[in-house]
Amino acid sequence: PPTPPTPRDLLEHIPIGHPDSMMSKESVRRAIELFHTLPNDVIVATFPKTGTTLVCWICHLLRTGAYDDASASAPPPSSGEGRTFSSIQGFETLYEVVPWPMLSWDIGIDPNVHGSEFTPRVFKSHLRMASIYSGCKYVVTVRDVGKTALSFYNFFISKRVPFLVDANYNHDKNGSDTEDKLLMDLSTFLVDTPFVRGCPQTTSTSDLRASIWEYYVEYHAL
Numbered sequence: 001p002p003t004p005p006t007p008r009d010l011l012e013h014i015p016i017g018h019p020d021s022m023m024s025k026e027s028v029r030r031a032i033e034l035f036h037t038l039p040n041d042v043i044v045a046t047f048p049k050t051g052t053t054l055v056c057w058i059c060h061l062l063r064t065g066a067y068d069d070a071s072a073s074a075p076p077p078s079s080g081e082g083r084t085f086s087s088i089q090g091f092e093t094l095y096e097v098v099p100w101p102m103l104s105w106d107i108g109i110d111p112n113v114h115g116s117e118f119t120p121r122v123f124k125s126h127l128r129m130a131s132i133y134s135g136c137k138y139v140v141t142v143r144d145v146g147k148t149a150l151s152f153y154n155f156f157i158s159k160r161v162p163f164l165v166d167a168n169y170n171h172d173k174n175g176s177d178t179e180d181k182l183l184m185d186l187s188t189f190l191v192d193t194p195f196v197r198g199c200p201q202t203t204s205t206s207d208l209r210a211s212i213w214e215y216y217v218e219y220h221a222l
Helices: 025-033 052-064 101-107 145-159 186-192 212-221
Strands: 042-045 122-125 137-139 165-171 177-182
Touching: 025 101, 042 052, 052 122, 101 122, 145 186, 145 212
Parallel strands: 042 122, 042 137
Antiparallel strands: 165 177
């Protein structure tokens, strides 16, 4: 039988990432040029809004042998022997122990250093499998597309992003916001924005964003 295609075979062009304003070009450059993986590293490589943070947290708990009772005197399992529950929560943001290399340098984190006190190292990524760091171990997630679209939509509403929310639509007499105006409904968001449906590969490289289906095809090809 013919050899199944690998994720890398499925792309004529392998994008580094997707156009996200939340990370600078400099941080992305450093993630590409300065970040180095190890064979036993675990990359949580997911399409956005499909449980990334939850899976990263689960991976961190598993590698530390975490247990529920913060007051218990018994040590955790052998994989985390000597660590207390409070010690594994000694961070302000999960990125300190599970770095997101593309964003790391923007928030003062070096992914080559932060989280390295744990074995294995775990990293977050929203890159496609065809463009992910090679030679590691990977955890991927598959979520219902409709629920993913709704989660994306609600996430942007909560962040009051300008293309979706008019935060100045209504003010009370004291000048404070009482109501935001939504500029598009969920169906319009799904059809007219690239966050779930992706951008056509005929667009410029800088605008290239894969659809959720392209992510899932690559997962199936693993």
